[in-house]
Amino acid sequence: MAPAVLIEQLQKRYGTVDAVKDVSFEVAPGQIFGLLGPNGAGKTTTLRCLCSLTTPDSGKIEVSGISVLEHPRAARQLLGYVAQEVALDKVLTGKEMLELQAALYHIPSAEIGVRVKNAIELLSLEEFAANKTGTYSGGIRKRLDLAAGLLHQPAVLVLDEPTVGLDIESRVVIWDFLRQLRDQGTTILMTSHYLEEVDALADNVAIVDQGKVIAEGSPSTLKDQVGGDRITLRIREFTSDDEAQKAKSMTAEMPFVQDVIINGAQGNSLNLVVTPQSDALLTIQQALKEAGLPVFGIAQSRPSLDDVYLAATGQTLMDAEMAASGKRDAKKERKQNMR
Amino acid sequence: MTTTIDPKNSTPSVPSQAELLATPGIVSSEFIQETLALTRRLFIQLKRRPTTLIAGVIQPLMWLVLFGALFQNVPEGLFGVSQSYGQFLCAGVIVFTAFSGALNAGLPVMFDREFGFLNRLLVAPLASRFSIVLASAIFITTLSLIQTVAIIITSVFLGAGLPGIAGLGIVALIVLMLVLGVTALSLGLSFALPGHIELLAVIFVTNLPLLFASTALVPLAFMPTWLQYVSSLNPLSFAIEPIRYLYLHSDWTFASIVMDAPWGSVSLGGALVLLAAFDAIALFSIQRLLYRRLS
Numbered sequence: 001m002a003p004a005v006l007i008e009q010l011q012k013r014y015g016t017v018d019a020v021k022d023v024s025f026e027v028a029p030g031q032i033f034g035l036l037g038p039n040g041a042g043k044t045t046t047l048r049c050l051c052s053l054t055t056p057d058s059g060k061i062e063v064s065g066i067s068v069l070e071h072p073r074a075a076r077q078l079l080g081y082v083a084q085e086v087a088l089d090k091v092l093t094g095k096e097m098l099e100l101q102a103a104l105y106h107i108p109s110a111e112i113g114v115r116v117k118n119a120i121e122l123l124s125l126e127e128f129a130a131n132k133t134g135t136y137s138g139g140i141r142k143r144l145d146l147a148a149g150l151l152h153q154p155a156v157l158v159l160d161e162p163t164v165g166l167d168i169e170s171r172v173v174i175w176d177f178l179r180q181l182r183d184q185g186t187t188i189l190m191t192s193h194y195l196e197e198v199d200a201l202a203d204n205v206a207i208v209d210q211g212k213v214i215a216e217g218s219p220s221t222l223k224d225q226v227g228g229d230r231i232t233l234r235i236r237e238f239t240s241d242d243e244a245q246k247a248k249s250m251t252a253e254m255p256f257v258q259d260v261i262i263n264g265a266q267g268n269s270l271n272l273v274v275t276p277q278s279d280a281l282l283t284i285q286q287a288l289k290e291a292g293l294p295v296f297g298i299a300q301s302r303p304s305l306d307d308v309y310l311a312a313t314g315q316t317l318m319d320a321e322m323a324a325s326g327k328r329d330a331k332k333e334r335k336q337n338m339r
Numbered sequence: 340m341t342t343t344i345d346p347k348n349s350t351p352s353v354p355s356q357a358e359l360l361a362t363p364g365i366v367s368s369e370f371i372q373e374t375l376a377l378t379r380r381l382f383i384q385l386k387r388r389p390t391t392l393i394a395g396v397i398q399p400l401m402w403l404v405l406f407g408a409l410f411q412n413v414p415e416g417l418f419g420v421s422q423s424y425g426q427f428l429c430a431g432v433i434v435f436t437a438f439s440g441a442l443n444a445g446l447p448v449m450f451d452r453e454f455g456f457l458n459r460l461l462v463a464p465l466a467s468r469f470s471i472v473l474a475s476a477i478f479i480t481t482l483s484l485i486q487t488v489a490i491i492i493t494s495v496f497l498g499a500g501l502p503g504i505a506g507l508g509i510v511a512l513i514v515l516m517l518v519l520g521v522t523a524l525s526l527g528l529s530f531a532l533p534g535h536i537e538l539l540a541v542i543f544v545t546n547l548p549l550l551f552a553s554t555a556l557v558p559l560a561f562m563p564t565w566l567q568y569v570s571s572l573n574p575l576s577f578a579i580e581p582i583r584y585l586y587l588h589s590d591w592t593f594a595s596i597v598m599d600a601p602w603g604s605v606s607l608g609g610a611l612v613l614l615a616a617f618d619a620i621a622l623f624s625i626q627r628l629l630y631r632r633l634s
Contacts, residue, residue: 051462066359074359076464087455091384103376104463106369132387148459335533338452 002065004029004156004187005050010059012045014336019045020056021211027156027189027204029064032182034202035191036305038320040327042211043191044084047160048337050189051081064155077105080154084161086145090134094125094144097133098151105152119147123177139170146174150181157181159190163197175201195305195317207309209320214312219305226303226311228258231272231280234296235288239268247293254287256280261310265319271310274300362466369466377460377474381447385478392482396489399436403428403493406556419558421587422498429494430583431555434575436490437483437514438549441521442542444479445529448472449538452529461633468633476522483518484511499586506585509607516614517578520621527625530632554579554598564601571600574617581610 005027012020020042027033035043048054050061052072061068068075088097098116107115120129123143128136133144142162149157162178163171178201182188192198198205199219207215207222215222233251235243244262247270252260259273274280281300288295309317363369385392407425421427448471451457460471487510495501502510525542532538550556552566553575559567570576580598584607585591593608605613 053458053461066356071360073362073464076462077359079462081462083455083458085455087459089380089384089456091387092380096380096383100376100380101459101463103372104460104465106372106464106466109372337455337458338533 001029002062003027004031004064005033005189006060006062006065007046007050008060010046010049010061011057012042012049012054013057018211020049023059023206023208023211023213025206025213025216027187029155029187030182030185031203032178032188032190032201034198034205035189035208036193036195036198036202036205036309036317037191037208038193038317038324040324041208041320043193043208044160046208047081047158047189047191051079051158052076053337077152078155080149080152080157082142082145082149082157082159082162084164086141088133088136088141088144091132093130093132094136095120095129097144098129098148101148102151107152115151119151122150123147139166142166142170142174146177154186156187156189159188161191161193163192163194171197193317193321195309199305205305207305207312209309209313215308222305222308223303226308228273228303229276229280229300230303230307231270231274231284231298231300233270233272233284233298234267235270235293236296237267239296241268243293244268244270246291247288250287250291251284254283256283263316263319265316265322271316273307365467365469367466370470373463373465374470374473374477377470378477381474381478384447385482392485395436395440395482395486399432399486399490400493402432402435403490403497406432407497417561419560421583425494425497426499426586427558427583428556429490429497429499430579430586431553432494433487433490433510433514433582434517434578435550435553435555436486437518437578438521438575439546440483440486441479441518442525442546444475444522445525445527445538446535446542448475448526448529449532449535453534469629471633472526472629475526476519479522480515480518483514487511487514502585503589506589506591509585510582513578513582513611513614516611516618517574520574520614520618523618523621523625527621527628530625531628549573549575554583559599567601571598571602571605574614577605577610577613577617580605581607 003026007026008024010020010023023042023046025033035046037043045054049056049059050063050068052068052075055069063075063078066074066078092100095116098119099112102112102115120126123146125140125143125147128140128144133141136144163174166174175197178188178190190201202219204218205216205222206213217225233247235247248260248262251257251270251272256275256277257272258275261271263269263271281298285295285298306317313320403425407428410424413424415422418424418427448457451460457471461468491501491507491510501507528538528541532541552569553573554570555575559570562570576598584595584597588595591607593606595607596604597607597610598605
């Protein structure tokens with residue numbers, strides 16, 4: 001059976017900027033696949049190429065064995081795309097939006113009524129369906145957009161940052177919904193820059209950084225591969241550079257410590273990679289006490305997807321995010337995405 | 340949100356390979372379905388926000404009443420065979436109104452581009468993306484016809500008279516032909532320009548100069564020679580002059596001379612041919628652009 005989505009050596013340049021340098025991954029039918037990476041890593045561009053909104057410079061893209069570049073219209077029939085920014089016609093009601101969408105996907109007129117009604121029920125939009133979409137909150141807009149993306153029962157649902165900017169409650173509701181959808185056979189390809197979202201949902205994940213896939217596998221495999229335990233140590237709530245440096249050189253000498261970095265984004269806390277051993281926390285606390293350093297907080301945990309990212313790129317996802325947000329030109333990107 | 344999903348509603352349907360690869364094109368029920376749906380959207384917008392239509396009907400009537408009154412006391416004969424300036428002006432207002440409406444046709448498309456709504460249409464498996472353009476054209480044409488009817492009825496009360504049934508048919512045809520060409524150009528601009536600010540600027544810059552450099556407000560004979568050349572080559576004049584002629588002569592034929600341009604005389608049939616040529620040029624010039632943007 002052909003993979004639901006196959007992307008090979010995808011490349012896309014905008015002027016002098018490589019939005020996507022080398023992205024390859026495969027999504028098996030019936031799974032949730034997550035593209036994880038900081039803003040600006042090339043996730044959205046990858047999805048836009050998949051949905052034939054952007055033509056890549058090179059690479060191979062297939063949906064269920066059909067080439068998107070050769071047969072874009074066939075691929076569009078198989079895909080349901082829910083963009084990051086929900087574009088609704090604010091003068092239309094939710095129901096009218098869905099009816100328009102149904103006609104654009106050529107659902108037979110006789111069936112449109114039933115399908116729209118089902119989609120409204122599926123996403124519990126009954127009380128909103130008759131209102132203009134201009135009155136909707138962010139969560140309701142997203143739900144309507146999801147309903148629209150599912151109307152034609154696509155084989156592959158493509159979601160770009162499905163829960164960005166939503167409250168926790170809407171987020172959990174959408175997570176549950178996506179899991180059920182997957183359990184009924186829909187393949188879901190989603191991007192996210194939320195670690196916990198990908199960790200909670202994805203069967204498989206590709207971590208993307210600066211236009212390249214840097215790791216791929218199931219979240220648990222990736223975490224196991226990184227190995228070791230993680231200790232987060234905070235000398236003070238906001239530790240001075242001197243103290244952080246001192247603690248770093250102290251702990252780095254301990255036999256069970258494999259690596260130490262100072263995390264500037266979190267008030268100079270120390271992130272340690274250690275060989276799993278039971279008295280690590282105690283040993284560190286003891287040593288710090290002898291050196292006259294206080295301990296604001298210390299915790300040991302198994303590696304997370306962030307550690308996978310950290311191991312591959314040398315910085316945490318949050319740091320990458322902060323660095324990227326300064327470099328991005330939102331206006332320019334909007335122009336690029338205008339057709 | 341429900342926690343149970345009826346499987347028969349959400350199981351992905353798997354179309355056959357042949358079904359998937361078929362391309363319906365513009366002669367298909369799919370094309371009609373999507374065009375109707377897109378047109379319906381524009382009319383729902385109009386119904387919920389009728390301000391544009393109301394203003395679009397009132398504005399030309401104000402032209403007729405106020406601008407008409409401005410030159411009411413002009414000595415008879417100065418404006419050719421027209422009995423009053425109001426009668427003279429009527430054809431100009433019909434054409435100018437249709438022209439301004441059509442010039443704005445690209446604005447909704449531009450906003451769809453800017454707000455990302457167009458992306459929603461472009462990821463859908465449309466039979467042909469020409470339906471996006473066609474829906475706008477149908478919408479603008481209908482609006483123009485509503486405006487034209489309002490102007491024609493009002494001018495009856497202002498003493499401009501009324502052409503016969505066949506004459507009215509030709510008036511409608513002329514309006515449609517002008518609207519088609521101008522709508523095409525405006526839709527082309529809405530894809531060529533970077534944003535609505537630029538589109539509005541182009542509309543602003545073209546609108547009034549094209550009005551003044553046409554025979555809408557004064558006859559050709561009234562103008563300096565250089566302007567006569569400009570005016571008689573302005574597509575607006577190709578539409579205004581035959582309509583004016585139809586208003587004044589019930590005994591028209593397609594051979595009747597409707598415009599004495601400095602470069603030659605134009606018959607009613609000739610004006611229609613010129614308008615058809617204008618449409619052809621407009622459609623041809625946007626075709627490549629739309630093809631590039633929409634494929």
